[in-house]
Amino acid sequence: MDELSQKLNMYFPGKVVRKDLTKKIKEGANVPVYVLEYLLGMYCATDDEDSINDGVEMVKKILAENFVRPDEAEKIKSKIKELGKYTVIDKVTAKLNEKKDIYEAEFSNLGLKNVVISPHYIKQFEKLLAGGIWCILKMEYYYDEEIRGNVSPFQISSLTPIQMPNMDLEDLLNQRRHFTKEEWIDVLIRSIGMEPTQLEYNVKWHMLERMVPLVENNYNLCELGPRGTGKSHIYKEISPNSILVSGGQTTVANLFYNMSTRKIGLVGLWDTVAFDEVAGITFKDKDGIQIMKDYMASGSFARGREEKNASASMVFIGNINQSVDVLLKTSHLFDPFPEAIANDAAFFDRMHYYLPGWEIPKMRPEYFTNDYGFITDYLAEFFREMRKRSFSDAIDKYFRLGNNLNQRDVIAVRKTVSGLIKLLYPNGEFTKEQVEEVLRYALIGRRRVKEQLKKIGGMEFYDVHFSYIDNETLNEEFVSVPEQGGGKIIPEGMGKPGHIYTVSHGKSGMIGVYKLETEVVSGSGKFEKTGLGTDREAKESIETAFRYFRANNKNISGTISVTTKDYLMHVQDINGVGLTKDLSLAAFIALCSGALNKPVQSQLVVLGSISISGTINKVEELANVLQVCFDAGAKRILLPMTSAVDIPTVPPELFAKFQISFYQSAEDAVFKALGVE
Structure with a gap:
């Protein structure tokens, strides 16, 4: 036995079991882990090898004779x-x-x-x-x-x-003092059958986060990632207090309240309701999603004449089929959800934590432990008892949250902190450094939710710069999400001639990134445009650009020919927010760039638009537009002089991220975009 197993046997006699025994018998008997370990706890709670072997034989005999196949x-x-x-x-x-x-x-x-x-x-x-x-x-x-x-x-x-008849929580809280933080994390991870020595430190935290819905009331967790990372294991096998809704299809009567039998559904009877395969979540009732949103926000729902309360946590588990980079470039990290939910920002705003499943390795034999951990039933009862307590104010003594967090963000972060402290420091004994570590982890998971909400819901969710402030030193620490760095829409390096990016308000009212690609071939002066569908305003905007180009190309260069060339332009709505009417200036620069066979400067975004007479239109909501430019990977911005008055509305730290050039006219914009001063 290693040192940790010895300590466990010393301080928790009769409440621990050797996990390889579970594994051995589990492979031959299709019974849940808590059934097996209940029996192993009765017959094998010892470190004497002979007694263990006798106990295992006894359990096998009971299962062979009494377990009904x-x-x-x-x-x-x-x-x-x-x-x-x-x-x-x-x-x-x-x-x-x-x-x-x-x-x-x-x-x-x-x-x-x-x-x-x-x-x-x-x-x-x-x-x-x-x-x-x-x-x-x-x-x-x-x-x-x-x-x-x-x-x-x-x-x-x-x-x-097959559950423990009682649970002496006070005993557990007292014995917790004999273990360091690292040891206790390893004990919890071994108790769910994993081997902590094989896992990286951040993966251990993800494993703990999976347990939070079991200890925290009304906690909403989302975990999306590759297959085979053990996402549903804990909710299906480890706790008899959680239920896994496979396939995702359910009814309001089953989940919430059955009007005809007057019985409360799963949320009133289980501590955690986990949905396996979020892509399949469907309600036979039209108002199902709405009732779920109401429940996720308040822990209550209205059915018939009365309002019902319940405390079950909601867990949403699903597979990401593409790489995370591709998802981040083309849509958002909630994309695997079904269409009815996938663009509903209000639904995802209720998520308290987004666990990045792609950071957890695929399960291989060496990730499963052979050492001692708590009997899962003892663990489940510990989790259940901790639901009656709260540590949501644990951060207040040392820290306060930054001003970018709204009320929902604050609730989410506090719930995650409370859940993790219940797991790690159930006796309420922790240091400033320990609570700071938990707080940072909680902020990152909620910020991941907020970053995706920004992509779905636009302007409403731009305050994503999460931070916390030390009460003593008043230092403000910001947290970042690993996915932010990679996967930018606007790549580094020079693009092709005739290719350009612009950012503006789409049909939906959200701000999006648009890419214009222009091809110039020999011909007779025809102009073809694709990617516009039936959008009349976008078509007019491109037509305006071509008419202006035909009339004014000689102001740019005498080498441009409109009569011996054909111009083909494709417009791409990268964020899927609907086309925009503000394409004219970007299209004009793209036509000039293609005609001269000269690319625009790298990582450049053109803002603003022109009328047929060449009048420059200013940029609406400049601060939000620049935020989208930054998120998309822009380094250079071409801005109309008329927008200079709005610069005070832009946070200085955001404005400082770009090299900004102002232009007075459309021709001026072309020269600056091509780097010809």
Whole structure:
């Protein structure tokens, strides 16, 4: 045993189990981890190798004899009948038969239905009514000729959920003091079956973040990433208090409240509801997404005449099929969500954390631990008990949040901080440095959400420069998101002649980046344009540019010919915000650049537009437009002189990011764009 395993056995006797035992038996028995470890905890909670081997054999024997495999259901039913009594392990679900005024149980693997179950089990274990729970049951068989058609002859003489009967939280809080922060992180990660010594430090934090919805009420987490990184494992196998909705399709009645039976849905019965494969999330009801948004924001929802409250956290898990770079260039990191949600900024604004699944390695055998960790059921009960506590004010003693965070951002960051502190420092004992580490991690995950909201919702979400301020020194520290750096729309280096970028307001009202590509070939003066669809204003804007080009090209250069060349122009709406009416100046420069076979300066964005007479139009919402230019990768900006009055509205740190040239006329703009002064 390594030192950490020895410590665990010393301070948590009987509550830890060797995880390789779970793994060994799990491969041969299709039972959830918490079922297995409940049994291993009963028979193998020791460090004596012989006792462990005997215990493992005992568990195997119990599983072999009592665990019901679906294909052996008839054999087990026969045993119950012939022996009169028999113990089984199965998943049991109950429902009320109001016609007979009794509760009836259904056995998942045994295939039994309509077995009468005592109401006191229902009162004790409400989850029997929602999704069911794994139990060890003593079954009896009693056949009565007189009532044979109405009642099942199978009877439940005793039922024990495969969960820990009680949890001494105070004991855990006291024993936590014997472990350093690093040791405790490793204990938690080993408890979910992973081997921390094989994981990088930031991956360990991501593993902890996956646990936050289990300890924090009404927490909304999104994790998108490649396949095979173990995204759904913790919600499916580790905790009996969470449910994984596979496939994504559900109904409002199932998830929230069933009006006809007057029963609350999954959010009222489970601590965490995880949606596997977000791409498939669909509601049969039209108002499903709206009710979900309401619930994610407030923890309550209205059905019928009343408002219901629930505390379940929501987890959204899905696969990213392209590389993150491609996603960032072409759309946003929430793109895998279904169409009904994918561009709904209000839905994503309710996410408290975006966990970058692409930073977690694909699971290989060496990532699974062979050492000791908590029995998952003990871990699950610890998580559940911690839901009753809160550490959302943990940062206030040392730090305050910067002014770029709005109320939703503050709530998100505080919830993440609270959840991570419950996991790492459940006894509330932590230093300033430790809380700062948690705070930085929380800010990064919420900023990742905000960066994507900026792409979806535009101007409303431009305050993304998240920071926190030290109460003592008043130093302000900013946090950045790793994805910001790479994947810029406007690449470095010189482009091709006739290619140019502009930034303006699209049809949707959002600000977008547009690329104009021009080809000049021998011909008779024709002008063809593509990529404009049926957008009348964009077409007129390009036509204006070509008419102005035809009339004024000699002011640029005597070598330009309009009659012996054909001009082909393609317009690309890179952000998908709808075409813009402000393409005229960029199109004019693109035509000149193509005609002269001379590229514009590298990483340049042209702002502003011209009328047919050459009048320059100023840029609307200059600060927001420059922010989009910066995010797209622009280094040089060509700005109309008329916009100089708006410069005070631009934050100085943003303005300083660019090399800015002012132009007085369209011709002036061409010379400056081509670098000809």
